[in-house]
Amino acid sequence: xxxxxxxxxxxxxxxxxxxxxxxxxxxxxxxQEVDTKPTFKGGDLNSFTVWVHKNVTYPSIARDNGVQGRxxxxxxxxxxxxxxxxxxxxxxxxxxxxxxxxxxxxxxxxEPGVKDGASVATRMNIPVIFRLL
Numbered sequence: 001x002x003x004x005x006x007x008x009x010x011x012x013x014x015x016x017x018x019x020x021x022x023x024x025x026x027x028x029x030x031x032q033e034v035d036t037k038p039t040f041k042g043g044d045l046n047s048f049t050v051w052v053h054k055n056v057t058y059p060s061i062a063r064d065n066g067v068q069g070r071x072x073x074x075x076x077x078x079x080x081x082x083x084x085x086x087x088x089x090x091x092x093x094x095x096x097x098x099x100x101x102x103x104x105x106x107x108x109x110x111e112p113g114v115k116d117g118a119s120v121a122t123r124m125n126i127p128v129i130f131r132l133l
Contacts, residue, residue, distance in 0.1 A: 034113035038077040059095040071100045079119040081109035100128040
């Protein structure tokens with residue numbers, strides 16, 4: 001019986017120390033659900049897409065192998081304007097995917113989306129197209 005009590009106390013200690021006991025669930029909205037869309041440097045989502053494409057470097061291994069295609073990157077603009085939770089939801093190649101994620105991670109702060117007068121976390125998607133010329 002004693003080992004069971006220790007296990008329960010250990011699990012509770014881990015749960016408590018991770019912050020789950022007092023964590024607030026942050027509501028996540030899609031780009032279409034917010035009243036005011038997040039803005040990037042005073043522009044819209046297209047401004048960010050242009051910025052990403054200007055900052056992408058074609059991975060040499062992908063170029064050498066003739067790999068090209070579209071990567072769809074999903075990310076969240078938090079209520080503080082920081083880009084987070086970045087992942088590829090569609091990919092053609094791991095090296096292209098890593099480069100697209102790297103550039104999105106380097107994004108400066110945004111103006112967050114607004115819902116019912118409050119800044120909210122907003123999930124967004126952008127295509128990053130790699131095309132050999």
